[in-house]
Amino acid sequence: MLGGRASKGAPTDFTEWREIVSHFLKIDTSVEPEHGAPAVGRLMSGDPKFRTWNVEETDGGLYAGIWESTPGKWRIEYDEWEFCHILSGVSLIAEDGAEARTVKAGDSFVLRPGFKGSWEVLETTRKEYVIRL
Numbered sequence: 001m002l003g004g005r006a007s008k009g010a011p012t013d014f015t016e017w018r019e020i021v022s023h024f025l026k027i028d029t030s031v032e033p034e035h036g037a038p039a040v041g042r043l044m045s046g047d048p049k050f051r052t053w054n055v056e057e058t059d060g061g062l063y064a065g066i067w068e069s070t071p072g073k074w075r076i077e078y079d080e081w082e083f084c085h086i087l088s089g090v091s092l093i094a095e096d097g098a099e100a101r102t103v104k105a106g107d108s109f110v111l112r113p114g115f116k117g118s119w120e121v122l123e124t125t126r127k128e129y130v131i132r133l
Helices: 014-021
Strands: 034-036 043-046 050-057 062-069 072-077 081-095 101-104 108-111 116-132
Touching: 043 116
Parallel strands: none
Antiparallel strands: 034 050, 043 072, 050 062, 062 116, 072 116, 081 101, 081 108, 081 116
């Protein structure tokens, strides 16, 4: 089934394909990522460097893509909702007043607005994310 078209069959001309493809967005990490690091005053240890491939950004405050960090530890505070799926690496996420949780390849989780704590990358970590402001 292609885009709910199973009953109609495959598109027969370019116009039909273009209509379907325009609603499909491939996450492509072969393009140049945005580079970053923890915000000033949030670094706790190490020298983590971020790479972000933000492939979707809507006016309604929805973001999706791939994020990667080298080892280090920093404070995090979430005003937004974020779904994460770890693709590779190992990190520790600690909510203030709670035990740290280890996340590794294959793990999925949600960080809700109001989450405060720390993110510590033990092994370079790459995640898929969807953020809703």
